[in-house]
Structures are given as structure tokens and as C-alpha cells.
Amino acid sequence: MPAMKIGKITFSNIMPIYHFFRTDQFDEHQVEFIPQVPSQLNQGMAEGTIDMGPISSFEYGRNYNEYEVLSDLSISSLGKVRSIFLFSRKPIEELKEVKIALTDKSATSVNLLKVIMEKFYQASPFYEMMPANLERMMAVADAALLIGDDALLASWNNPGYHMYDLGELWYKHTGMWMVFAVWAVRREVSQSKQELLRSVHNEFLRSKKLGFAELDTVVAQAKQDFGATTEFWKTYYTGLSYDFTPDHKRGLEYYYACAAELGLLSESAKVEVWSADSRQSAV
Numbered sequence: 001m002p003a004m005k006i007g008k009i010t011f012s013n014i015m016p017i018y019h020f021f022r023t024d025q026f027d028e029h030q031v032e033f034i035p036q037v038p039s040q041l042n043q044g045m046a047e048g049t050i051d052m053g054p055i056s057s058f059e060y061g062r063n064y065n066e067y068e069v070l071s072d073l074s075i076s077s078l079g080k081v082r083s084i085f086l087f088s089r090k091p092i093e094e095l096k097e098v099k100i101a102l103t104d105k106s107a108t109s110v111n112l113l114k115v116i117m118e119k120f121y122q123a124s125p126f127y128e129m130m131p132a133n134l135e136r137m138m139a140v141a142d143a144a145l146l147i148g149d150d151a152l153l154a155s156w157n158n159p160g161y162h163m164y165d166l167g168e169l170w171y172k173h174t175g176m177w178m179v180f181a182v183w184a185v186r187r188e189v190s191q192s193k194q195e196l197l198r199s200v201h202n203e204f205l206r207s208k209k210l211g212f213a214e215l216d217t218v219v220a221q222a223k224q225d226f227g228a229t230t231e232f233w234k235t236y237y238t239g240l241s242y243d244f245t246p247d248h249k250r251g252l253e254y255y256y257a258c259a260a261e262l263g264l265l266s267e268s269a270k271v272e273v274w275s276a277d278s279r280q281s282a283v
């Protein structure tokens with residue numbers, strides 16, 4: 001049987017979930033990680049070159065008939081996310097008929113920014129998707145959106161732009177969770193490789209539990225790979241949520257409703273959760 005191809009986000013945000021994942025628990029060639037940025041993972045899932053793993057929650061919403069969500073996994077925040085920032089020359093209230101450069105690595109955050117600008121600031125800026133490079137983006141736009149490690153690095157070296165955390169803005173205006181990524185599986189895979197999927201899902205949950213029980217190990221690794229302080233990584237990882245509770249689902253479905261209202265999604269998406277115990281269960 002060909003390996004289950006599992007996506008892996010190439011940002012430090014997923015380290016607590018992957019650090020203790022034991023690929024050697026599986027028979028040879030049963031599982032394979034595909035490390036890519038979110039927009040490429042989204043594309044791989046849609047094309048069938050990736051079977052399961054984290055994708056942008058927006059992409060799940062766009063294609064929810066094809067996918068199920070794995071229980072108890074996400075990348076979310078209730079308030080500050082600390083790695084998704086709009087950098088701007090002007091205060092956000094003054095960003096009306098301006099151009100905003102968007103990272104080409106995201107799907108959730110670029111659409112979240114559109115929701116925030118339209119619904120909360122009554123603004124309709126022009127958007128241009130570009131490679132994630134703050135200097136080049138700001139050379140052609142008044143504001144720029146970055147996610148993941150690009151946003152972390154730019155926030156540490158910010159040359160003086162206003163910085164807006166999109167998780168914080170969403171929370172300020174809705175009081176809800178923002179779910180940026182979900183672990184999705186293509187339906188044909190959840191049907192044809194049920195047992196393997198159950199084992200992979202359980203391994204993710206075990207790895208997540210250990211990732212937080214032994215957060216110091218994960219933090220030391222992040223510090224070694226990316227720099228910054230122990231304190232920063234602790235705050236970052238404990239400020240993110242990797243769970244998927246009914247409250248997360250409510251926030252996500254409200255985000256889908258907003259996206260549909262603005263025509264960013266053709267319809268508001270329903271979230272169907274696959275779980276190892278009960279196949280499909282309500283959260």
C-alpha cells in the first residue's frame with residue numbers, strides 16, 4: 001500500500017504537535033511527512049498528493065464536501081496569535097482606498113484580513129498577493145500581511161510600522177476563537193485507510209500531549225532553530241491552542257459565515273469531525 005502522505009507546516013507553530021511524533025511506530029513506508037507552507041499544503045490536499053494533515057481552515061471551508069476534520073487538533077487562538085501580523089504605515093482606521101500586500105503562503109489569514117477590513121473597518125482596500133518579503137511588499141503597498149515564521153521574524157525586526165495581530169483583532173470584534181488551521185483528511189482516505197488513520201491520529205494526540213508535558217524540550221529546540229528567548233517561545237506556544245472544542249467550532253463557523261457573506265466562500269461551510277472512536281461525531 002502506498003504511504004499515507006501527511007502534511008507538515010514548515011513553521012515553528014506546529015513544533016509542539018510534531019516534535020514527539022514517532023514515525024518509527026509505523027511499518028516502513030506506511031507514513032511520510034510532506035513539509036510545505038500552508039498554501040502548498042492546501043493545494044496538495046486538493047490535488048490528492050497529500051492525504052491528511054494541517055491545512056488552512058479557509059481551505060477546509062472551500063472544500064468541505066471533500067474533507068473531514070480530525071478531532072482535538074487545530075492551530076487557533078483566543079486573542080493574540082503572535083505570528084500573524086498586518087504591518088502598516090498608517091493606523092488601521094486610515095487604511096481605506098489603499099493597497100495591501102498579502103503573503104502567498106496563507107489562505108485563512110488573507111481572507112480573515114478581508115473580513116476584518118470590510119466588516120469591522122468598513123474599508124475596501126486593494127489587495128495584491130506577493131512572496132513574503134516585508135521590504136519588497138512595503139515598497140509597493142501601504143500595508144503588508146505576513147504569517148508564520150515570516151511574521152515572527154518581521155515582528156522582531158520591525159522597522160517602525162504599526163503592527164496588528166489578526167487573532168487579537170478578531171477577538172476584539174467577535175469575542176470568539178479564531179481557528180487558523182485544522183487537521184483535515186480526504187474523505188476517500190478516511191474510508192480506505194481507516195485503521196492507519198486511527199493510528200496516525202492517535203500518534204498526533206499522544207505527541208501533542210507530550211509536547212506540552214515536555215514543553216521545555218520543544219522550546220529549547222525552537223530557540224536553537226530560530227533564536228529569540230525561552231520566555232518568548234513559552235508565551236507563544238501556550239498562547240496558541242491546538243485543540244478543537246465546541247467553542248473553537250463556533251468561532252470557525254462564524255468566520256465561514258462572514259466569508260460567505262462577503263462572497264469569499266460560495267457558501268458557509270459545515271464542519272464534520274472524524275474521530276477514531278466514533279467515525280463521524282458531533283464535536
Ligand SMILES: C=C(O[C@@H]1C=C(C(=O)O)C=C[C@H]1O)C(=O)O
Nearest residue numbers: 038056083106107108109148180
Ligand atoms: C498561527 C498560524 O497559523 C496558520 C495560518 C494559516 C493561514 O493563514 O492559512 C495556515 C496554517 C497556519 O500556519 C501562523 O501561520 O502563524
